[in-house]
Amino acid sequence: MKEKILIVEDQFVEADYLRLMLTQAGYIIAGIARSVAQAEQIIKSEKPDFVLVDIFLKGKQTGIDLAKQLSADNIPFVYLSANSNEEILNVAKTTEPYGFLVKPFREKDLLIALEIAHYRHKHNQESKWHTEKQLRKELLNIQKEGANWDTKVIETAKVLQKLIPFDCICVKFKPLESRYYSGFLFRRAGFSEYQTIDINSLSNISGRPAEDIKRLLEHSPIDNTARWYNGDDFNKLTSVHPMKALIAKVFGFSSNIVLPFITSDSYMFSLSFFRRSEEGYNPEHLDMLFRLQQPLIAVMNSIPANEKRSALSIHPEFNIITNSKTSNTNPDFGTIIGKSPALLKVMDLIGQVAYSDTSVLLLGESGTGKEKIADAIHNLSTRKNKPFIKVNCAALPATLIESELFGHEKGAFTGAYDKRIGKFEKADSGTILLDEIGEMPLELQVKLLRVLQEKEIERIGGRDTLKIDVRIIAATNKNLEKEVAEGRFRLDLYYRLNVFPIRIPPLRERKEDMPALAYHFMNYYNQKSGKKISGISDNVLKSMMAYDWPGNIRELEHLIERSILLAKGNFIEDIQLPVTQKTSDADVENSYIKTIHENERDYIISILKKCNGRIWGAGAAAEMLNIPPSTLKSRMKKLGIRKEFIP
């Protein structure tokens, strides 16, 4: 059965047009709302599966305000807009819509956008469900293992991090009848690395005497309600909670979520998570914590009473126990080097998506480590012992790529002397990496879409359809939205691949990772070349930090390799960094985010080009865009598109 859709659109004609298109396609219309208030009422009474929401609406509240509520209620939504204000577009993006339809759009675009929104929503749910299942298993293992209690707490924090992101976690506990807490404060220092903060180190970092901090603790209220605090709520919380205020100030935290619970041996626990981002937590995180409450209680129950007592007896009022047992080895991530917040964010996303079968789209400049990240996703997945096939779509000639991907039967074409098994078939039950997906020819994009939708392939010249089970990871350094706008990449394929995008930041956005990467490559090329270089001089490191690394990690790797070969002594004292070029026009164009108007303009121009500038008649632009020619003419006028511009 098709979903129930709520249309939130204040333009009567447009809303009615949408209703017509959707009803014809078999959707049920939950209602048409002209304002956010009306939409909220219909959501309550009709419980729609999807919402199509215009950004600008009558009244004070915009579609973006409604979107925040929809996100919190886990109702997928797609924006409709013809607005060109870039600032608003950027705010809209932060609400994580499931799609974006730029007016005017064709019926086909609307239906594809809805289908994709449905697919993305379902896969998001599935991926969360898989992660949660995995997480419960891991908590059970922690509960069963005989480790001492601080190890158990660290392990629990590591596990929770996959679903509840945090930069710091505070675990507090006390016997029910007691006034005083004992606790642990762990700050995240790497993917699986935690730095324990005790009162003395907090005193050092904040510059306040340890005695003062103890007093702050005594005057801070107890967390006995499960709640999250973002933005203003967080500011209010810190105004009445001096200890949280101190931690927030010292480490720059802006949001907090708390889960208190009672163990069967009558201890009161509270887990308090902090993040730097202002919108760090939402009701979904709280739901998740509630769902995990029982396994968490079981872990805390498994800590023997004498260990809990002895932890409390160290300091009767509050004790932040020092723990030197941090770990930074994480075999699952292989040799991904770096601990910058930007890279940790990527690792968190990998951790969330790896266990499911969701398609992943890796976006990033050349040399940022997309292939390395793809390796990590495969190795963390349940498919890790199955084939992992990599295809570079740019390296294959257009004439070969089809048979390379899908295979061919003997005699399928001149030169096909033998049957050939394609990459997709080879990857069956495993993973395929489609690198440089932006280079895939348009004709093949249709076939790829079919694999994604139907999970089946046909060898060239073959009569049978073969069912395959392949997880797809696609990677590109191109701006796919631009490729779509210019007619080189199919919109439907783009949406299908864009289910779980991961943007890998360029090296210049995470320079703090550079020294560790440089040393990593130094050790690697020492081994390879038999040299014994023991370090990199401060001057070299400084000039490396000042350089922009347009070639990213690959460029760094090559430069270190060369410097090792050229080094005269035991130190890298010199490095030949290219002189930084002035940013070229092409770079500016690539990094420029287009406004909705510009996107719309480019899209209309690309269609006009395809129709040789024809607006009226069969197969002409208006028909392709599925809008009346007069509407197209007025859009063209508004967007400054003149027919003579169309080559």
Ligand SMILES: Nc1ncnc2c1ncn2[C@@H]1O[C@H](COP(=O)(O)OP(=O)(O)OP(=O)(O)O)[C@@H](O)[C@H]1O
């Ligand atoms: N975080 C990392 N830690 C260690 N090595 C890395 C890291 N990221 C990338 N590398 C190394 O940098 C080199 C380039 O990485 P990779 O080939 O994965 O980049 P890419 O984004 O796929 O590039 P392209 O788009 O050009 O294919 C590889 O040798 C890879 O092993």
